[in-house]
Every structure is written in C-alpha cells, then in structure tokens.
Amino acid sequence: MAKGRLRRRLQAIEDDLTAKPDSALVDHLRIPEKFVSPGRRIVRRLFYALAALFAAVLIVYLDRDGYRDVKETPLTFLDCFYYATVSLSTTGYGDITPYTETARLVNVLVITPLRVAFLIVLVGTTVETLTTASRQALKIQRWRNSVRNHTVVIGYGTKGRTAVAAMVGDGTAPADIVVVDTDQPSLDRANAAGLVTVRGDANKSDVLRLAGAQHAHSI
Template sequence: MAKGKLRRRLRRFDESLSDQPVHAITDRVQIPSDPVSPGRRITTRVVYALGALFAAVIIVYLDRHGYRDIESSPNPDDPLSFLDCLYYATVSLSTTGYGDITPVTPSARLINVLVITPLRVAFLIVLIGTTVETLTTQSRQVYQIQRWRNRVRNHIVIVGYGTKGRTAAAAMVGDEIAPADIVVVDENAAALERAKSAGLVTVRGNATDSEVLRLASAQHAKSIIVATNRDDTAVLVTLTARELAPNAKIIAAVRETDNEHLLKQSGADSTVVTSETAGRLLGIAVQTPSVVEVMEDLLTPDAGFAIAEREVTPKEVGGSPRHLSDIVLGVVRGGTLVRVDEPDVDALELGDRLLYIRSADAER
C-alpha cells in the first residue's frame, strides 16, 4: 500500500512526457551541437548569396541572345554583354526589376520561370537568414531529439551534475566513453549548460519522476549514476530508476553510512559513501600524503596509472594472477570481486575478469 502511494506521488504529470510530440519537449531535452561563430554565419550567408547571384549571371549569359536591352542597345539583335547579364541578375534577384532588360524568346522565359525564380527565392531566404535560421535551428533540434530517442541504447545516465556528477562524467570521458553516450538529468539550468558545453546530452527535470527518466531513456540505459546532493533524494531516484530499468546497473552516492542500506534496498548495485571516503583520504594524508597522490593517480584514467578491468585470455587460463605481467589487484568471478591473494582465484578460469593497474601514458 505504501509503495503504491509512493508511486502515485512520483507521477506528477497527467500526460506522459515520453508520449508527447518531440517539439513539445525541446525545452527539456538538449542535444549538443558544434557552436558556430556569428562571423562564420554571416560569411556563409554572403557566400550563398553570391553563389545564387553568379549562378543566375552564368545562366543568363549562356542564353544572352534571348534577352533584349530596350534602353541602351541600338540593335535589338545584339546579345547582352557580361556586365548586362550581371546587372539583370542583380536587379532580378533583388526583385527590383526595372524592365529595361527583358527575356523575349520562349527559352529565356522558360529559364526565368524554372531557374531564375527559384534562385530569386533562395536569394531572399539568404537575406532574411536570421528568421530562417531560427526556424531551421528549431527544426534541426526536433530532428536530432527524435533521431536520438530512436537510436539511444546502452548509454549512461547521470542524475545530478554537481561536483560528483561532473567528476564522474570527466572520468568516463577520460576512460574513452563517448560524451554522446552520457545523458545528464538535472533541474539546475547552470549545471545543464555546463554539461551541454562538455558535449553531453541533457534532460531538465526532477529525476524522482519516472517520466523525466523516460525522457533520458533510462529504461534503455546500461548504467545509471545517482549523484544527487541529498541522501533522501538519492533513495527516491534509485527506487524510481530501478522500477523503470530493472536490468540497468545503478551506482549511487550517499553522504552518510547510515543511509547506505536504504540505497541498496531501493535497488542500487553499488554505493559510494562520499563523506567516509573523503575522511579516509584526509586521515591517510596526515602520515603518508604520497599514498593519497598515488590513489588520485589511479582514479584518473586519462593520465599516469589507472585501475582497469579486462577479461582473462585463453592463454592465461589455469595460471595464477600473481604471475602475470600486469599488476593484478583482484579477480571478478561470477560477479564477485575476490582479492588476488585468496586461494580461490589461484588458478584463473575462463570468464574471469582481472582488476589490474594499467599505464595510460604507455597505451598512448
């Protein structure tokens, strides 16, 4: 009964956000794109306008015998000069149209209808590019969101983009996870802007609502990281995420040890107690600060040494992990981590995974 009430409290919208048309959620979901400078935009528009103009000039020049200049040419049969063609194309595309040069042959008039008129429309579109760009930007964003929602699978969702969430994203990107495979869910506009600047997909909303997590396609996610600022919020988010994505791996951060069991009961696969972890590092740094430096190095995957995980190769089966060239810290067997000095893992088996220390600089 209590669980049912909790579900009803978490459902805040009468209409499912995930069922709404894409254009209705563009203010919530943002797909990162490469920024374009204003100078480059203006240059691009000028190039397009000149391209349309000179295309019209060439077309008119090739059919210059089909036009007549009633003002300056003494002989009506004289063809137009290149300057005349440039003048005609300019006044035609700008819709000025003085009427001194006119198409007189059927072919020239047909070309004007089929070619010059579309070029005139294109030229006008370039001139009002600001309005058109606004419309095309919105349409492009709708298309990108629709395409992303159809294709996104096995991605990683980060709930909360504070210090913990931002550091987690940086660590994953440093471990060669594509930024486009990371989705950030947060309510803070500044945090979402930072995430978008880092190339991450962002979803604005409260992650305790299952519909917001649906917008982030959490039901198709490989992993969900809960990095909220409050323990009670982390518990609610974990409960909602587990109900929505029963097969996803959920890693949740908690400030106090007393709340760790609540996260595990809510469905978290792994928990990190941030206050105790920071406290241990502070205590170690008093006597052996170099140990803290090494641990920081191990936790930074894109430089120096790093802790990594890999599968056991067929050649390594039957051997001891302590005799390998890699520095092995533990063996993951059947989903359980066993220390390397335990007798249970003295002989490696096919399907085991090794937790070892790798050199990021050597790999590069």
C-alpha cells in the same frame, strides 16, 4: 475509489513529459550539435547569396542575345549583372527583358529558382531558427528510439563533472552519457562537452524516463 482516482492523477502527472511529442521536448531534452559561430553563419549566407547572384549573371550573359534593352543596344556584362541583381531582388524595373523563347524558358526554369534561393538566404536567420528546432526534434526522436545501455548522471556540479571526466577517461563515449539537472548553465556546459542533457528534477519519474533511465546501464 478515492485512492484509485488519486493514483490515476499522479500517474497522469508523471507521464506528462514522456507523453509529449518530440517537438515539445526541445526545451527539456537536448542532443549535442556542432557549434557554428554567428559570424561564420553570416559569412556562409553571404557566400550562398553571392553564388546565386553570379550564377544568374553567368546564365544571362551566355544568353545575352535573347534579352532586349530599352536602348536597343547589345547587353554588356554590366547590363547582365544589373539585370540579375534587380531580378533576384524582385525589383524588376523592366528596362531589360527576355524576348526569345529560350531566354524566357531559362528565366522560368533557372532564374526563378535562383530568385527563391536568394530570398531564402536573405531571410536565413528566421529559416535557420525554424530548421534548428525541427532538426533538434528529429534528433530527439531518433535518440529516444535508440538509446540503450547509457549512463545517467544526476547533476552536473563538481561531483557530476568529476564522474563524467572519469567515465570519459575510461573510454565511455560522451554521447552515451545523459546529464539530468535543473540548472541551465550546468546543462549548457554539459551539452558543450558533447553530453545529452535533460532539464528537470531527477526526483520526478517522468524526467528519469525522458532520460531513458529504464534502458540505462547505470545511474
């Protein structure tokens, strides 16, 4: 009976990783992604923000007769630019307001969504961090459901890199190679080379199962 309890406890320990949801495996299993530099991400966010701003300016300018200025003068392009800026930034001084039904409808259906998009772009770093984790979890789920006939490489030291280079040279796709290692810099290099990586001790059965060893062509 004591041996039975011990066996069940060991089995529970071994199943620890594979029993976790995909979202909890992001730190252990990593699927290669295209690298985008931080500078390019910032430029892309800035482009989206400016695109939303100029779209709002154009929409307001085309319907400028539907807006009222406190000075009771027709809106100029600069006035439209000013209104779009304070509207998208949610400042809203109230000196220029839509007063026709058409202008108000456009504000509800177009300007408000642009305002939301503009704010999302401004907090893009946080949003991108969350979506990156979610995207990686989704990739992990798809990979675990479809991985078959791949090769598991234990360790990405000199011998491991040489073995991977030989396999890739023979025509094996990098995506069909899974590297298991405990050294994070080595895993980072493997991931940068387009390989799927699993962080953990290959002596543990749950780590090997996470690498799909039961479906692998070779280890």
